[in-house]
Amino acid sequence: CASTPAARLKPAFAAIPVGTGDRLAVPNGYIASALAPWGEPVGLPGNLPAWRPDAGNTADEQAAQMGMHHDGIHYFPLDGSRRGLLVMNHEYVDDGLLHTDGLKTWTAEKVRKSQAAHGIAVIEVEQTAGGEWRMVRPSRFARRITANTPFSIGGPAAGHPLMRTAADPQGRTVLGTFNNCAAGMTPWGTYLSGEENFRNYFAAGEKLDAHQRRWGLTRTASFRWPEHDARFDAVQNPNEPNRFGWVVEVDPMDPASTPVKRTALGRAAHEGAWVAVTRDGRAVVYSGEDARNEYIYKFVSRDRIRPAGNGLTAAQANRELLDHGTLYVARFDAEGVGQWIALVHGQGPLTAGSGFADQGEVVIKSRQASDALGATKMDRPEWLAIDPMSGTVYCTLTNNADRGAAGLPGPDPANPRANNTHGHIIRWREGGDGGGDFDATRFRWDHLVLAGDPAQARSEAKGNIRGDLFACPDGITFDARGVLWVQTDAHATQMYKGEFANIGNNQMLACDLATGEMRRFLTGPTNCEVTGMTMTPDGRTMFINIQHPGETPSDRSDPADPARFSNWPDYRPGGRPRSATVVIRRADGGVIGT
Ligand code: FEO
Ligand code: CA
Ligand code: CA
Ligand code: CA
Secondary structure, three states: OOOOOOOOOOOOOOOOOOOOOOOOEOOOOEEEEEEOOOOOEOOEOOEOOOOOOOOOOOHHHHOOEOOOOEEEEEEEEEEOOOEEEEEEEEOOOOHHHHOOOOOOOOOHHHHHHHHHOOEEEEEEEEEOOOOOEEEOOOOOOOEEEOOOOEEEEEOOOOOOHHHOOOOOOOOOEEEOOOOEEEEEEOOOOOEEEEEOOHHHHOEOOOOOOHHHHHOOOEOOOOOOOOOOOHHHEOOOOOOHHHHOOOEEEEOOOOOOOOOEEEHHHOOOOEOOOEEEEOOOOEEEEEEEEOOEEEOEEEEEEEEEOOOOEOOEOHHHHOOOHHHOEEEEEEEEOHHHEEEEEEOOOOOOOOOHHHOOOOHHHHHHOHHHHHHHHOOOOEEOEEEEEEOOOOOOEEEEEOOEOOOOOOOOOOOOOOOOOOOEOOOEEEEEEEOOOOOOOOOOOEEEEEEEEEOOOOOOOOHHHOOOOEEOOOOOEEEEEEOOOOOEEEEEOOOOOOOOOHHHOOOOOOEEEEEEOOOOEEEEEEEOOOOOEEEEEEEOOOOOEEEEEEEOOOOOHHHHOOOOOHHHOOOOOOOOOOOOOOOEEEEEEEOOOOOOOO
């Protein structure tokens, strides 16, 4: 484990058992309650449409309500630990639950509602005298960003020919963000979110070109938007997919601000983005690409972070900070050594003769550029986290059943297991000796843990966990006291059987970095994912998200598997499950984890 400064908090709570059934569990002495589930009005002044349990809300109403599938989340204080903003992603939707008659019919209104249930929410929350948290409604900060909200484009792809469409001939304004996963925040007070599986929203028709194939586009879309919104017909609008797959930046304190896609950070099936600061004050942004056999990136800003002043907030003073700098991709070599390779037009293979006309094309085609540079193909990089005490960077590699399959990459030092069903967590320290600054081009890496279950027969499924079992690490977050929290996202189709028989519901654990012990803190309801973690500055309130309880609705009618039914958190008989935020406190009001 990383060297452990004396100030690091040692997690101290009674671990809970493997999660079963349709309930959320936390240790004795803790209280957990749902807040801001799908469909709650976010608090737009004069626009507070009540949630209809029959899913009868219109698209316009949905655009004023919490979206579906809560994911990454961050607390921005307004009044310390008593009142603040929660900013969170709504990764995607389950159209079977979103509409009263599910997918039995399909209309333009349903497409608009589906689009309105995606994106990002900003809500104001406060703690009452009794200790509970509630939404403040209306709130001047309340905001929904959806798949139709205008974004500007920053960085080298702004205005690029590959970003231009008939509706946006300048290539500088994109409508919307979707499939947003992880949350990050910047030292200048903005929120970062990654656009992950954007490919699922586009229909690319019968003839895919090499660029479309490399980005996984398919003939038809998983979400049925192209049927009623030609923007998602990539035959008619072949550049529209190039406008997604970016890290987006939102200033939550200014509800009128236009969010920005930061193209200098590279295009990828981005999980999210996390910021470290070099000793001389430049921003270093780590990000990964949650897709099988794709890459881990870092971006080093050209300029130093500016303080607030001259009438500008810190967010305003750093409005263009992430538009200028150098993008790198990671190569993990044997013996725990690694290299950051620059994606700079004109260097090495990234030339016009090799298909990269300029830096804009390098960032739009980051995958092709990383292929050409020989970067390491990883086992689905999900969240990253930077240890506030040691500077060690951690990344979850959630799983990769393709590792070692015919014609695909085999095990390598960093991704050591064929058919990696349970996933692992890798980490590195910057510099050739591990003692460098965040802008170093070499690093030293090792594994924190290989997830698995020693009871399994297959050697690659055993893992080396110390403490409580888990599989498919996804969310990973350090709190301010240096505790590493790990959340899991094993898929509904794998859970409760075979190599996952002893793992139970998805969960959250704390890692004691002094010993490597994983200790189970929370288990979620049936077939949910546990994701996103943020705390108030006093460490007394934790917010996490429960995503897609009861995934998927088809499971609800499967008599062979009634255990998959969920109607968390309302437990309304026959009701719909709802993704929601969960507020966790100690019953005695004490500090979480101690
Ligand atoms: Fe959307 Fe990779 O989780
Ligand atoms: Ca995730
Ligand atoms: Ca996941
Ligand atoms: Ca998910």
